Structure formats: C-alpha cells, structure tokens
Amino acid sequence: MTSSDLVERLRVFLMDGVVDEGVVLDAATPLIARNLIDSLSVVVILNFIHAELGVEIPLDELTEDNLQTLSTISDLVLRLKTAQSPS
Amino acid sequence: MGGSEPDFDVAIVGGGPAGAGLGAYLAKAGARCVILERELFPRPHVGESLVPSSTRVFNEIDFLGKMERAKFPRKYGAVWTATGSSQIFRHTWDGLAVRSHADIRFAERAQPGVDRPYTYHVDRGEFDLLLLQHAHALGAAVYEGVKVDSVDFSPRDRAEVRFSMGRRELGVSAKIVVDASGRRTLLGNQMGWKVRDPVFDQYALHTWFEGFDRRAAAENAQQLDYIYIHFLPITNSWVWQIPITETVTSVGVVTQKKHFAKVRRTREEFYWECLASRPELLDALKKSEQLRPLTEEGDYSYAMTQICGDRLVLIGDAARFVDPIFSTGVSIALNAARLSSHDILRALEAGTFTRDAFRDYETVIRRGTKNWYELISCYYRLNVLFTAFILDPRYRLDMLKLLQGDVYDEETPPVLEKMKEIVGQVERNPRHVWHQNLGDLTSNAFKPAF
Numbered sequence: 001m002t003s004s005d006l007v008e009r010l011r012v013f014l015m016d017g018v019v020d021e022g023v024v025l026d027a028a029t030p031l032i033a034r035n036l037i038d039s040l041s042v043v044v045i046l047n048f049i050h051a052e053l054g055v056e057i058p059l060d061e062l063t064e065d066n067l068q069t070l071s072t073i074s075d076l077v078l079r080l081k082t083a084q085s086p087s
Numbered sequence: 088m089g090g091s092e093p094d095f096d097v098a099i100v101g102g103g104p105a106g107a108g109l110g111a112y113l114a115k116a117g118a119r120c121v122i123l124e125r126e127l128f129p130r131p132h133v134g135e136s137l138v139p140s141s142t143r144v145f146n147e148i149d150f151l152g153k154m155e156r157a158k159f160p161r162k163y164g165a166v167w168t169a170t171g172s173s174q175i176f177r178h179t180w181d182g183l184a185v186r187s188h189a190d191i192r193f194a195e196r197a198q199p200g201v202d203r204p205y206t207y208h209v210d211r212g213e214f215d216l217l218l219l220q221h222a223h224a225l226g227a228a229v230y231e232g233v234k235v236d237s238v239d240f241s242p243r244d245r246a247e248v249r250f251s252m253g254r255r256e257l258g259v260s261a262k263i264v265v266d267a268s269g270r271r272t273l274l275g276n277q278m279g280w281k282v283r284d285p286v287f288d289q290y291a292l293h294t295w296f297e298g299f300d301r302r303a304a305a306e307n308a309q310q311l312d313y314i315y316i317h318f319l320p321i322t323n324s325w326v327w328q329i330p331i332t333e334t335v336t337s338v339g340v341v342t343q344k345k346h347f348a349k350v351r352r353t354r355e356e357f358y359w360e361c362l363a364s365r366p367e368l369l370d371a372l373k374k375s376e377q378l379r380p381l382t383e384e385g386d387y388s389y390a391m392t393q394i395c396g397d398r399l400v401l402i403g404d405a406a407r408f409v410d411p412i413f414s415t416g417v418s419i420a421l422n423a424a425r426l427s428s429h430d431i432l433r434a435l436e437a438g439t440f441t442r443d444a445f446r447d448y449e450t451v452i453r454r455g456t457k458n459w460y461e462l463i464s465c466y467y468r469l470n471v472l473f474t475a476f477i478l479d480p481r482y483r484l485d486m487l488k489l490l491q492g493d494v495y496d497e498e499t500p501p502v503l504e505k506m507k508e509i510v511g512q513v514e515r516n517p518r519h520v521w522h523q524n525l526g527d528l529t530s531n532a533f534k535p536a537f
Binding site for chain 1: 169475
C-alpha cells in the first residue's frame with residue numbers, strides 16, 4: 001500500500017465519523033492543533049488501523065508528532081508495518 | 088471462666104454478605120458459629136450490583152438456587168458512557184466499535200467455576216436477608232439487633248465479644264472472632280489498624296427511582312439490564328445506574344468529597360446539579376418518581392495496617408474499602424468469606440489461633456485487593472486508557488477477566504502491568520496526545536502502603 005492510498009483511506013474514515021460533520025481534511029490538515037480529534041477519537045483511529053490494516057500501534061507512539069496530520073499517521077503506519085511484517 | 092469451652096468456635100460481627108457468607112461456609116463444615124448483627128433485617132444498603140466471581144461462592148454454599156428463585160435482575164454486562172464529544176461518534180464503521188460507549192458482556196470470556204453468563208443486581212435489603220437466613224438454615228446461630236461494643240482479647244484461651252441489651256452488659260466467647268462489620272470497621276478501629284487512604288476520598292449520594300426509562304442512556308436494547316457507569320465532566324466523578332426490579336432503578340452520584348464541600352449546596356442541589364451535566368439522564372429522571380430520600384456514603388477509602396491478628400480476622404469492607412466503580416464490594420466480601428473459611432477451619436482443626444494461622448487468607452485477599460486498587464487507580468488516572476483497553480482486542484479479554492472479579496490468582500496480571508507502563512509513558516511524555524487527559528491522581532497511587 002502506498003502512502004497516498006493510506007492517506008486516502010484514513011481521510012475517508014475520519015471524515016465519515018470521527019471529525020465533526022462538514023470538516024474537510026487533506027493530508028496536511030493539522031488534526032491536533034485544530035482540535036479536530038480528541039483523546040477518545042485516537043482510540044477509534046487506533047482500532048481502525050488495527051482492524052482494517054492489520055497494524056498494531058504501540059500506545060507510546062501516540063505522540064502529537066506522530067498524529068499531527070494524516071500524512072504523519074500514514075508514515076507511522078507504514079514504518080510499523082515494515083517493522084511488524086514477518087520478513 | 089477458664090476451663091470451660093468457649094460458647095462458640097467462631098463469633099462473626101456483622102451479618103452482611105461477608106459475615107453471612109462466612110457463617111454459611113463454617114456452618115456447612117460443622118463449625119459452631121454465631122453471627123451478631125446490629126440491625127433487624129431487612130434493611131437498605133448500598134452496593135447493589137455484583138460481579139460474576141460471586142457465583143462460585145453461591146455454588147459452594149448451595150445458595151445459587153435461592154438466588155435464582157428470588158428473581159433478581161440478571162446482569163449480563165456493563166456499559167461505560169462518556170460525556171460530551173459524542174458528535175465524533177456519529178457512525179458505526181463496519182464491524183468496529185466506534186461509539187462513545189465502551190461495553191463488556193460477561194459471556195465473552197468463559198470463567199472457570201462460573202456456570203452462567205450473568206450475575207445479579209440486587210435489592211440489598213432482600214439479598215442480605217436471604218443470605219443471612221441461608222447461613223442460619225445451614226446451622227449458624229444468628230443474633231439480630233445486637234450491637235457489639237468491643238472484643239476482649241485478653242483471656243488466654245478465648246476472645247470475649249461484648250454487647251449490651253438495655254442496661255445489661257452481655258457477652259459471648261469464641262475461639263476466633265471475625266470482624267465483618269462493614270464500613271463501621273469495629274475491630275480495625277479498636278486495634279488502631281485503620282489508615283485513611285490519602286489518594287481516594289470519594290463520596291456518594293444515591294436513591295431509587297420508579298419508572299426511570301432505561302432507554303434514555305442505552306444505545307442497544309439488549310443492554311437495558313446492564314449496569315451503566317456514566318462519566319461526569321468533573322474529576323473522578325460518575326453516576327451509577329443499576330436495575331433493582333423491572334421498574335425500579337438505583338441512581339448514585341460518586342464524586343470527590345472536596346467537590347461537594349466546595350460548592351456549599353445542599354445534598355439535593357448537588358446531586359441534581361451533577362446529573363444536569365448529562366441532560367439525557369436528567370430528563371428521564373425528572374419524568375420518574377424518586378422513591379426514597381437521598382442517602383449519603385462518606386468515610387470512603389481506607390485500609391488496615393493488618394487484617395489478621397491472634398484470634399482475629401477482618402473480612403469484606405471491615406478490612407478495606409477503596410471505591411465502588413467496578414461493583415466489587417459484595418464479590419470481595421464473599422471471596423473473603425470463602426478464603427478466610429479455609430484458614431479458620433484449619434485453625435480450629437489444629438487448635439492454633441495466632442495471626443500466622445490466617446496467613447494464606449491475608450496473602451491472597453491482599454493480592455486481589457491490590458489488583459483491584461491498581462485497576463481503579465489506572466481508571467481514574469487515565470480514563471481514556473481504560474476505554475482503549477476495553478476496545479482493543481489485544482487487551483479486552485484480560486480486562487474482562489478482572490471485571491468478572493478474577494483478581495486473586497496472579498501476583499500482578501500482565502494487563503495491569505501494561506496499563507501501568509503506559510500510564511508511566513504518558514506521564515513522562517508531555518507530547519503524548521493523552522498527557523493532558525491525566526486525572527488528578529498522582530502516580531504514587533500505584534504504591535499503596537498496605
């Protein structure tokens with residue numbers, strides 16, 4: 001999965017039920033700085049990534065740097081996916 | 088009075104679930120025991136929701152059939168609801184629990200020794216009476232309306248339990264005395280063992296409502312008879328919603344004492360003000376009928392420097408009370424009865440009654456309450472982490488094990504270690520997205536001194 005595919009899947013997921021209705025996201029929208037996600041939505045995103053993408057995010061990776069935009073979340077997922085893949 | 092046999096093998100102070108449970112175990116095993124209860128049952132009592140580890144005890148003392156016949160509401164699970172920010176959970180994503188509710192169903196995890204996927208919500212007046220009558224039917228002597236004043240441990244070969252009736256000072260003697268006096272903590276006070284818990288200082292106001300529409304807070308019609316824990320937007324504060332009968336619901340507000348002390352309102356004003364922060368609840372409550380005046384529970388949260396001594400064992404709330412958040416009170420009382428009965432029967436057999444004789448009970452019950460204590464600490468310290476663990480398939484079943492009341496068999500369950508580790512990471516890292524969600528509790532909550 002490429003980074004842009006991943007950003008798109010996350011974007012659709014977040015816009016469909018996580019951020020407020022009507023908020024439009026792109027890869028660089030500042031999610032935390034603009035208070036678009038809160039502590040509980042982080043749990044929801046985490047479970048989406050685990051269930052849909054098969055990637056487990058250790059909870060100590062939930063930093064503002066890693067979660068600030070869809071692009072940084074996607075980087076995090078791809079980095080962990082590489083680290084967690086059996087090869 | 089030396090020479091003669093003591094009146095009883097065991098005298099139990101208090102006829103609540105701890106005392107009556109122990110009386111049942113001991114009488115069933117043929118020990119001569121007496122239960123001394125201050126009140127005349129039935130009497131109202133807080134602590135109405137059970138966890139499934141109680142079922143093992145009911146089975147062992149042949150009480151499960153009576154529980155079933157009493158038709159108490161069955162409790163299949165629990166739901167925790169959050170305040171505010173519900174707009175972030177508008178949809179349910181395919182197969183994912185994307186909601187403002189975290190819920191568990193006991194049936195998700197098979198529990199050794201527990202043969203049914205539910206436990207009970209109980210009217211404690213009725214439940215405590217049934218259990219006390221059961222202990223009596225098994226052979227325990229029961230004295231009601233007897234308020235024990237003190238216990239004299241000075242005789243060499245017995246303990247003398249003292250109480251008064253009118254102007255007469257009376258007493259019974261026993262080889263072992265068990266304090267099951269609940270939050271009165273009769274013997275913890277007498278021995279000077281009681282220590283207030285500096286971390287938790289919780290306070291509760293509660294009453295019953297007739298005709299409260301439980302659908303007001305439920306998302307799922309299958310969960311109307313669950314216990315609901317509604318978070319309030321005040322530190323460490325929440326509301327319990329417990330079905331008592333088909334139409335009666337117990338609703339209690341738990342908060343830190345300092346919140347109540349600060350606002351200088353009447354109890355009624357404070358209670359309704361807390362509920363007003365959850366408009367959907369308030370609405371439904373206003374449409375129902377309050378059946379009893381508000382009852383308050385203070386003096387929460389204490390421990391004992393020791394819970395056993397020579398000829399003396401403390402069980403249930405008389406040994407410790409932390410916080411009612413996970414409905415553990417009756418379960419701890421019953422399991423303390425179960426565990427202590429083994430040591431007590433062995434001590435009677437061996438004829439040795441020093442503190443050492445009760446060491447197994449002390450070790451296991453302290454381990455269990457330590458695990459509860461740590462779970463409760465994590466819950467208040469970083470509430471979102473509790474929700475995250477419940478919703479996370481990696482941790483869900485291990486969390487469920489704790490919530491079912493199976494907390495006694497591991498020194499520290501790995502899932503609790505993991506929670507504490509993450510709390511530590513979040514505390515140390517100001518850039519962690521949950522750092523600002525840390526609650527008031529300090530991290531030394533993990534180092535209880537007892």
